Amino acid sequence: MTGSALPRPAGELTSLLRDIRAAAADDTMPELGYRAYRDYFDTGNRLRYERRYFRRRARLAARAAQALLDPDTDLGPLSDTLWSVCDEYTWALPAHVRHSADQDRGPEQCLDLFAAETAHTLAETVAALDGRLDRRVADRVRAEVERRVFTPYTDPRPLNWEGYANNWEAVCAGAAGMAALALLRGSPADASRLAAMLDRSRAAMDRYLAGFGGDGGCAEGVDYWVYGFGYFVYFAEALREHTGEDLLDSAKVAQIAAFPHRVALGGGAYAPFSDASERPWLPAGLLTRLAERFGTPPARVVPSLHDDHCYRWGHLSRTLAWFRPALPESAVEATSLLPDLAWVVSRGRFAFAAKGGHNDEPHNHNDLGHFVLHTRGRSVLDDLGAGEYTAGYFGPDRYDHLHPSARGHSVPVVDGQVQLPGPDRVAKVLRHHDDGESVCFDLDLTAAYGVAGLRSLIRRFRWWPAGRLELVDEIDTERDLPVEEVFVSRLQPSLSPGSADWDGLVTLTHGCSGTAVEEVVATDHHARPDRVFRLTCTTTAPAGHSAHRFVFELR
Structure with missing residues (x-):
């Protein structure tokens, strides 16, 4: 050659x-x-x-x-x-x-x-x-x-x-x-x-x-x-x-x-x-x-x-x-855990992916505990990927851009504060278990935040490949803290009391007192308009221990 x-x-x-x-x-x-x-x-x-x-x-x-x-x-x-x-x-x-x-x-x-x-x-x-x-x-x-x-x-x-x-x-x-x-x-x-x-x-x-x-x-x-x-x-x-x-x-x-x-x-x-x-x-x-x-x-x-x-x-x-055609096909496991990256991916009729890691990775996004839900050929609960590369995108204002910021990911906002960048902002994997019926993936996200009084924030995923995700955020705090649970999609959800629906592809059931949808138009990697919808479910984590449960059904 x-x-x-x-x-x-x-x-x-x-x-x-x-x-x-x-x-x-x-x-x-x-x-x-x-x-x-x-x-x-x-x-x-x-x-x-x-x-x-x-x-x-x-x-x-x-x-x-x-x-x-x-x-x-x-x-x-x-x-x-x-x-x-x-x-x-x-x-x-x-x-x-x-x-x-x-x-x-x-x-x-x-x-x-x-x-x-x-x-x-x-x-x-x-x-x-x-x-x-x-x-x-x-x-x-x-x-x-x-x-x-x-x-x-x-x-x-x-x-x-x-x-x-x-x-x-x-x-x-x-x-x-x-x-x-x-x-x-x-x-x-x-x-x-x-x-x-x-x-x-x-x-x-x-x-x-x-x-x-x-x-x-x-x-x-x-x-x-x-x-x-x-x-x-x-x-x-x-x-x-x-x-x-x-x-x-x-x-x-x-x-x-x-x-x-x-x-x-x-x-x-x-x-x-x-x-x-x-x-x-x-x-x-x-x-x-x-x-x-x-x-x-x-x-x-x-x-x-x-x-x-x-x-x-x-x-x-x-x-x-x-290039040579018609090489023998090889099997790929249904669920993959990459322990060093702290990524888990499950695929089949529906797909689920979630990540830990830290917030100083190459091409970093502030995204510890973020996840994707994929059905009928599209990611409904989405990851936005790369935004437009500009001088600012790789400069000190990187996290003012939607795509790499915590605002562009399905992660909690605690007491008005988003996840912070840095190598010490680490998600610790507490548990991974795959018994063939369901996948469990638990992450300690506490270090991602700099919130006074937040003792711990544990995000627990349980995924059933038939198309169901149960997400529980367990929060231990010294004082009452307002929490915004954010879910990001390029599809606009319709809202009902205690639920949300993304075009019949994914539904969410929750117990939050308030919900709102924010539309944000950014620019994607090729400088095209990127229309994003941030669903915010508002709740309060009272002093002590509380658990906040969200159930997603895929169709």
């Missing part, structure tokens, strides 16, 4: 090949001028620049794929695209260029996720087209990959993302390492530099894996599992091809490979905790390779080129090279 044309893809990928041809024929190459670049710094808006950037990457990936699939392809359009990418001021996104400051480098040498991915695309394309591509184009590509990525990656000073132990480690180190494998196979000097770069990538992969608990769970959610673990696997397989070393030969890696299947809700939906989405895209090539190596479920969906709005070469090229 690191230095050869793509093999003939499986016949089931016909629609993907059609997408590639259409995108390769598109002559639109948006400009990345100064006004577009400065927009993020002036307004905090990421999407306006990034949409242009990713349309350019779509054209690059499509033309590269077409050239590697068809030896008769006219390379003139691809050469223009390669030349244009080499003209870009920086391959990093404006939101990330600060990462180059630690090495006293300018934005053009910022080694972020997207600079590394761009180098990977260019390197494998040029290496595979050796002898076919005009030497002036190939030489310029090699020089730009060297200047923008290899030079900072061989500088011994630490890069800003080294130590993150999340998807950045795997993507940046994996893509840079694969670029080096593609281009540095010549002189003894190249071999020495390649060895040093591979050592740096191995160290990053060790840190990436250390970020997982023994359960293999990804606190960032399935989307970021695809991103980080995908690039870990792509690099690992490229390294195995080059050296015979097998980074996938690990019990922990096998657990990580199973993660999305253990948090599946059914019908292509997954628990969308953190900055994840309910219906993430899982690359068919990645799933195929993991099924071959670990016996995990294979790909069930034929991909579109546009499933990945960033048009990453790692995903596209490995789907074209690795």
Whole structure:
């Protein structure tokens, strides 16, 4: 894969090949001028620049794929695209260029996720087209990959993302390492530099894996599992091809490979905790390779080129090279507990998911004790997933945004105070029990709050897979405390005394004295309006011990 044309893809990928041809024929190459670049710094808006950037990457990936699939392809359009990418001021996104400051480098040498991915695309394309591509184009590509990525990656000073132990480690180190494998196979000097770069990538992969608990769970959610673990696997397989070393030969890696299947809700939906989405895209090539190596479920969906709005070469090229249809199906347990993440997921005709953890996780949401109820193909009691990424979303005002805030989750508000962020805001798992008839999951949420007089808040879930959830919040307090029990949905509930109904899909029975529905319109990850309904059931926790019971029925 690191230095050869793509093999003939499986016949089931016909629609993907059609997408590639259409995108390769598109002559639109948006400009990345100064006004577009400065927009993020002036307004905090990421999407306006990034949409242009990713349309350019779509054209690059499509033309590269077409050239590697068809030896008769006219390379003139691809050469223009390669030349244009080499003209870009920086391959990093404006939101990330600060990462180059630690090495006293300018934005053009910022080694972020997207600079590394761009180098990977260019390197494998040029290496595979050796002898076919005009030497002036190939030489310029090699020089730009060297200047923008290899030079900072061989500088011994630490890069800003080294130590993150999340998807950045795997993507940046994996893509840079694969670029080096593609281009540095010549002189003894190249071999020495390649060895040093591979050592740096191995160290990053060790840190990436250390970020997982023994359960293999990804606190960032399935989307970021695809991103980080995908690039870990792509690099690992490229390294195995080059050296015979097998980074996938690990019990922990096998657990990580199973993660999305253990948090599946059914019908292509997954628990969308953190900055994840309910219906993430899982690359068919990645799933195929993991099924071959670990016996995990294979790909069930034929991909579109546009499933990945960033048009990453790692995903596209490995789907074209690795996808195989009709692999044997493997069974997935009906209920999964991930003890390190403190997530429980039960799936069947209906699905239920709940989480503990702490409020300083990667892509954190203040969501301890939050839960999802899924029926008839949709999550009715919902997790909002990721909001629009802006400067503020990743800044000190993050929890003023609905999606990551406690206000955007089905968790209690106690004495007017929401859950607080921080690593010490921890949900302790008190009990998990699955007897085949029902699932019990009890969490101590006391540390999530900073309420004077609150001695303890225990949230107890009991789930029956036939479609019933009993939720009990047990509160022990030194004084009377007002409590708002909040339940979040994108469906507007209808209210009756002691009950609520979400479009006949889920009903709630409760004993609270007051109820109200608040409509909030935020913006989702793609800057579209996101209409959310917060049902608040108001009650009082009297001094001493009290229990507040809520029963949900799914249809």
